[in-house]
Amino acid sequence: MAHFERPGCFELVKQGKPGEECAHAHLMVDCPKCKADLMGETVPLPYRGAVVLKCESCGYELPVYVNTDTGTVGLLGPQVCTRVSEG
DSSP states (O other): OOSSSSTTOOEEEEESOTTSTTOEEEEEEEOTTTSSSEEEEEEESSOEEEEEEEBTTTOOEEEEEEETTTTEEEEOOOOOOOOOOOO
8 A cells, every 4th residue: 555645756855954953854655566664764954865765564675866955866776887899
């Protein structure tokens, strides 16, 4: 059962303002694997970087990039290796 009106969407909830003591943001999403639990993490404000969300029910991990200034959350995938050759 989905916890949000739009399953699969990230929810970023900011509390406080950058620079204030205890200013932080909660990042949450329904687990895409078991759909039984929320995956979430708390980050300080401002925050720009990678976060690994982990489901407490099934252990699934989802790496994401978060930018609290813009409200951007993006999935991080495996590293891709590109070989460039001149011919």
